[in-house]
Amino acid sequence: MKMAETGYYETGAALAQYLMFHYGDPEETSPHAPPPPDSLDFPARCAAVCVEATATGHRRRALDLGCAVGRATFELTRACDEVVGVDFSTMFIGACGALKRDGRLPYRYPVEGDISASAIARVPKDVRREATRFERGNACDLPADIGSFGIVLMANLIDRLPDPGACICRLPALVASGGTLVVTTPCTWTRSFTPREKWLGGRLVDGSPQQTSEALRIALEPAFALVSKRDMPFLIREHARKFQWSIALATVWRRRE
Numbered sequence: 001m002k003m004a005e006t007g008y009y010e011t012g013a014a015l016a017q018y019l020m021f022h023y024g025d026p027e028e029t030s031p032h033a034p035p036p037p038d039s040l041d042f043p044a045r046c047a048a049v050c051v052e053a054t055a056t057g058h059r060r061r062a063l064d065l066g067c068a069v070g071r072a073t074f075e076l077t078r079a080c081d082e083v084v085g086v087d088f089s090t091m092f093i094g095a096c097g098a099l100k101r102d103g104r105l106p107y108r109y110p111v112e113g114d115i116s117a118s119a120i121a122r123v124p125k126d127v128r129r130e131a132t133r134f135e136r137g138n139a140c141d142l143p144a145d146i147g148s149f150g151i152v153l154m155a156n157l158i159d160r161l162p163d164p165g166a167c168i169c170r171l172p173a174l175v176a177s178g179g180t181l182v183v184t185t186p187c188t189w190t191r192s193f194t195p196r197e198k199w200l201g202g203r204l205v206d207g208s209p210q211q212t213s214e215a216l217r218i219a220l221e222p223a224f225a226l227v228s229k230r231d232m233p234f235l236i237r238e239h240a241r242k243f244q245w246s247i248a249l250a251t252v253w254r255r256r257e
């Protein structure tokens, strides 16, 4: 994988942005105006969607693929015995390790220009940090011995991969029979991450527009049945007065028996 594709997630700017996104409180995230409705705590909401969709018997092992700085991984321990977080970014996986060990991670985040402020990312006290395992890995080339999971979460990952199809191909083996797959994506397809011919949606196919929901349906059936589809807003702070407000498409799938 080329550095240009993944380089952003190895920067201090990305680390601060994602620590704020996963652990920031409303006042830190949006100091000058209330955030748009239902746009905070996206990773915790993703974890809740996974758990709600999954029968108790399938909640033993969960995988958070593209876990970034780990909030959804930690949240999944509320319901699962063991949760594995995998991300390609060495810097993010390092932060996950520190958060697991200490439950907190001090960092600085941008206010404007050269001015920054300090904050502490804190893992909620009532999750089981010891039930997590964080590993650096490539979602397009996962180790053969990773096993299967009753829950697989892929939050805002597919449109950041060089080959999303290669990742999707592994899913039938990765999700246990009767288990749950949750895929969220803001459908931000761009050639800086994914060559156009590998986009799962957002392009013309045989001259007709194919959106991500349709491309996902084609890619995931027949191994998975669609359970539900919803919009999930999220807000990522760039600096005190600039934000990315996105509305992810979230689909929930059941691995056919």
Ligand SMILES: C[S@@+](CC[C@H](N)C(=O)[O-])C[C@H]1O[C@@H](n2cnc3c(N)ncnc32)[C@H](O)[C@@H]1O
Pocket (backbone or CB within 6 Å): 006, 009, 021, 043, 065, 066, 067, 068, 069, 086, 087, 088, 089, 092, 137, 138, 139, 140, 154, 155, 156, 157, 160, 161, 162
């Ligand atoms: C848009 S962020 C989403 C992170 C997180 N799931 C969330 O919802 O906040 C995409 C994440 O995918 C990771 N990533 C990019 N390419 C990857 C790959 N090939 N394998 C695993 N993770 C990857 C990035 O490091 C980053 O953490």
